[in-house]
Amino acid sequence: xxxxxxxxxxxxxxASQLELxxxxxxxxxxxxxxxxxxxxxxxxxxxNVTNADADALANYRVxxxxxxxxxxxxxxxxxxxxxxxxxxxxxxxxxxxNG
Amino acid sequence: MGNSMxxxxxxxxxxxxxxxxxxxxxxxxxxxxxxxxxxxxxxxxIGALLEQREHAAPLExxxxxxxxxxxxxxxxxxxxxEGVRTTxxxxxxxxxxxxxxxxxxxxxxxAGAYAIGTANMDEFAMGSSTETxxxxxxxxxxxxxxxPGGSSGGSAAAVAAGMAPWALGSDTGGSIRxxxxxxxxxxxxxxxxxxxxxGLIAYGSSLDQVGPxxxxxxxxxEVLSVIAGHDPKDSSTLTSGPVDxxxxxxxxxxxxxxxxxxxxxxxxxxxxxxxxxxxxxALLLLEKKGAQLTTVTxxxxxxxxxxxxxxxxxxxxxxxxxxxxxxxxMRVQNAGSLSQMYMRTRHDGFGEEVRSRIxxxxxxxxxxxxxxxxxxxxxxREQMRYELREVFKHVDVIVMPTSPVPAFSFGAxxxxxxxxxxxxxxxxxxxxAGVPALxxxxxxxxxxLPIGLQLLATHSAEALLYQVAYAYEQETPWHTMHPAQW
Numbered sequence: 380x381x382x383x384x385x386x387x388x389x390x391x392x393x394a395s396q397l398e399l400x401x402x403x404x405x406x407x408x409x410x411x412x413x414x415x416x417x418x419x420x421x422x423x424x425x426x427n428v429t430n431a432d433a434d435a436l437a438n439y440r441v442x443x444x445x446x447x448x449x450x451x452x453x454x455x456x457x458x459x460x461x462x463x464x465x466x467x468x469x470x471x472x473x474x475x476x477n478g
Numbered sequence: 479m480g481n482s483m484x485x486x487x488x489x490x491x492x493x494x495x496x497x498x499x500x501x502x503x504x505x506x507x508x509x510x511x512x513x514x515x516x517x518x519x520x521x522x523x524i525g526a527l528l529e530q531r532e533h534a535a536p537l538e539x540x541x542x543x544x545x546x547x548x549x550x551x552x553x554x555x556x557x558x559x560e561g562v563r564t565t566x567x568x569x570x571x572x573x574x575x576x577x578x579x580x581x582x583x584x585x586x587x588x589a590g591a592y593a594i595g596t597a598n599m600d601e602f603a604m605g606s607s608t609e610t611x612x613x614x615x616x617x618x619x620x621x622x623x624x625x626p627g628g629s630s631g632g633s634a635a636a637v638a639a640g641m642a643p644w645a646l647g648s649d650t651g652g653s654i655r656x657x658x659x660x661x662x663x664x665x666x667x668x669x670x671x672x673x674x675x676x677g678l679i680a681y682g683s684s685l686d687q688v689g690p691x692x693x694x695x696x697x698x699x700e701v702l703s704v705i706a707g708h709d710p711k712d713s714s715t716l717t718s719g720p721v722d723x724x725x726x727x728x729x730x731x732x733x734x735x736x737x738x739x740x741x742x743x744x745x746x747x748x749x750x751x752x753x754x755x756x757x758x759x760a761l762l763l764l765e766k767k768g769a770q771l772t773t774v775t776x777x778x779x780x781x782x783x784x785x786x787x788x789x790x791x792x793x794x795x796x797x798x799x800x801x802x803x804x805x806x807x808m809r810v811q812n813a814g815s816l817s818q819m820y821m822r823t824r825h826d827g828f829g830e831e832v833r834s835r836i837x838x839x840x841x842x843x844x845x846x847x848x849x850x851x852x853x854x855x856x857x858x859r860e861q862m863r864y865e866l867r868e869v870f871k872h873v874d875v876i877v878m879p880t881s882p883v884p885a886f887s888f889g890a891x892x893x894x895x896x897x898x899x900x901x902x903x904x905x906x907x908x909x910x911a912g913v914p915a916l917x918x919x920x921x922x923x924x925x926x927l928p929i930g931l932q933l934l935a936t937h938s939a940e941a942l943l944y945q946v947a948y949a950y951e952q953e954t955p956w957h958t959m960h961p962a963q964w
Binding site (some may be wrong): 426 | 572574575577598706710713714748778780781783784785788795799802803804805806807808810813814815816817818820821822825828833834836837838840841842844849850854855856858860861864895896899
């Protein structure tokens, strides 16, 4: 049974901000199905890690903080790579679509 | 420069080059010229490099007192160098030039080294053959009809072909070790957090690590000694200070060394019999040198590739969401709206493999699927960490193959992409658990293709890995052998 349908792939592509051409849908659906079918085996895992073990394993997971100090930033280098800019702003197409 | 000097230089170790520089047998400029010339002669046939940096040189403040003074290397093109085109071998970053330099490169600069070229790679480090690069294919120097492995294939091929004594790669699921194995060189994937990821363009942030590729264990230890250590710019780095890993290179095995042999890996379906034989021979040599061999089992190993697929793709979907044509890189023209610009830019800018991984990543994180996939993958990861910790209570290192097959032909997995993904089968467990893993050459197939042996140890045990690897290396000829054609 197919894990994912072409319609689901189209929705997924939209959610991923990826255009998907009509002639790509079948191949992409097939590829995703193969990977997801293989990956499903993780559902069989029996996790024997107790809370105490998890705590011991997690003893390296500590929060790392640094002082919250404001510092000046220079936007110029970051803007120099922009595909389109106006002053200190990135220029993009209109946000709202026509119609 | 005479012919004999030229051929000595191409495959010289870092220590040999340092001696030659310090005794004035050769100057920094002569060495630089040699490797630039070498690249011009050899790389048209290999395709390892995206850029040769004609004007690169050591920092003006560098001197003979610095450990890697005058020693050039290659940097994988997902590691930022200010002002240098850093593309991740992707069209979407085709003309991107970072505004800063990665910590690992800064440290190499401060040690007197410099990047003489940037290496081709699988696009955004997603692949095991360097075939997904948007720009070119890289060939294996041992057999140019075959791939060098990936995703650090350019780095591995450049070092194997004598274009530089060291290269940097990145390893998310095996991308340093597998190309090292396929190209007959040494590749280290360090403990997660040992090496700063500041300036490494992210693929799977909980899995990525930068590491060295070299022709010898000693060279590898030298480079890791320079790049490793805490970095305040990367909050995931360990708090440990600098370590000189070359101190571990005694030439002997640690007393009472216990080696765990993962026989399920050796007996796995699809394992090339010549690779099995080479691993068995290596284990016999280690046993003769005093190691005690014992069989180990890691039950969660069976699920590790699947868990790696899920976690890496989930993190990649998030990390690559930033590439949308707004701030940098490629942007499609004539989009009718912002949304169209995003979608068309990402379609045209990313290759097929990258787009596929983003889709899988978002699928496994989406409502209704996250429990079955992502959360279970995290359980596998936790179980893998636990099981490895238990195994390392009884053994010092684990031995297994790096790759189930030697270098394969171009296009071998074009139809069955899952089989390409499974090239990471033996390498991804180390990434999931965050432990260090080293691949070293351990022989050749009848067809003359390199074979790699993988050593794993517990967290922060790089010195132990180097000690064992060096002791093995000194008893074998593999590190002295180079592709005859170059």
